[in-house]
Amino acid sequence: MAFERLDPAASASAPGTWRPEMPAGLVVACSDGRHQEELDRFLRTLGVQDYDRVYVPGGAGALSPSGGEHTRAHRMRTDCLFLIQAHQLERVFLFFHGPAPGGPEPAVCGDYQRKLPGRSAGEIAHQQDVDAAQLLHGVFPSHVSLHVYRIEVLPDSSVRFVLLHSAEGRRSH
Numbered sequence: 001m002a003f004e005r006l007d008p009a010a011s012a013s014a015p016g017t018w019r020p021e022m023p024a025g026l027v028v029a030c031s032d033g034r035h036q037e038e039l040d041r042f043l044r045t046l047g048v049q050d051y052d053r054v055y056v057p058g059g060a061g062a063l064s065p066s067g068g069e070h071t072r073a074h075r076m077r078t079d080c081l082f083l084i085q086a087h088q089l090e091r092v093f094l095f096f097h098g099p100a101p102g103g104p105e106p107a108v109c110g111d112y113q114r115k116l117p118g119r120s121a122g123e124i125a126h127q128q129d130v131d132a133a134q135l136l137h138g139v140f141p142s143h144v145s146l147h148v149y150r151i152e153v154l155p156d157s158s159v160r161f162v163l164l165h166s167a168e169g170r171r172s173h
């Protein structure tokens with residue numbers, strides 16, 4: 001494979017400046033680029049501007065074994081806990097995604113199709129519900145607020161954000 005010369009503009013300075021303040025939260029979502037604009041817009045409506053992001057296949061599902069992938073889930077959880085601790089994050093937003101009931105089949109999360117081959121969209125949505133519930137207990141420190149959503153594509157291709165779980169952080173003092 002030949003490497004092309006870099007465009008000189010590629011090293012031009014970007015608008016804005018780096019800021020030393022730590023971000024306010026952590027967002028875990030699927031790498032699937034089809035949701036990124038809607039997700040960015042949704043986070044802005046929540047007032048979430050500066051946040052650490054873990055974008056991996058499956059999104060919040062990557063933190064769940066979903067029956068078999070314990071090693072991967074453990075590694076992903078460790079990465080998220082590192083960010084929470086290192087940046088003193090207090091809000092965590094977890095996103096699953098897939099079609100709403102009756103929504104388009106291609107909207108099923110590819111990572112869940114990989115983990116659970118042959119399952120229907122409804123079965124995968126059920127597994128996501130199970131995984132979401134498991135992430136509520138003992139995964140994140142109790143002081144963080146945890147908000148779990150599924151990004152759902154409706155039959156008309158519009159997108160909605162369904163809140164699956166929400167728990168405010170508990171102060172220990």
Ligand SMILES: [Zn+2]
Pocket residue numbers: 030031032057058059097108109110111112
């Ligand atoms: Zn996905």
